[in-house]
Amino acid sequence: MILAWPLLVFIAAALAWRRHGEPGGRGWRWFLAWSLAGFLMSFSLVTGFSIGLFILPVAAGTLMWDALRSPHLREASGFVAWLGATALLIAAVTA
Numbered sequence: 001m002i003l004a005w006p007l008l009v010f011i012a013a014a015l016a017w018r019r020h021g022e023p024g025g026r027g028w029r030w031f032l033a034w035s036l037a038g039f040l041m042s043f044s045l046v047t048g049f050s051i052g053l054f055i056l057p058v059a060a061g062t063l064m065w066d067a068l069r070s071p072h073l074r075e076a077s078g079f080v081a082w083l084g085a086t087a088l089l090i091a092a093v094t095a
Helices: 004-018 028-047 052-069 073-094
Strands: none
């Protein structure tokens, strides 16, 4: 599971990079779609082998769908934003 997570992110980045010149989804709705993918991926990583195994296929599907439909850096920053938000939430809970 721990190896699947970076592999999925790498595949999604490669798909988005190959399609970055093509028209696709833009705007705040796609930012929210990328944010959902970031939340699901980070939540599946944090929960690990408990519920994370059941969330990972949904998270992977959402990530690949976003990478194919909206391969733009501005919207994809929502993915990174939720990764950071999850890290801050974990830091706040454990402090």
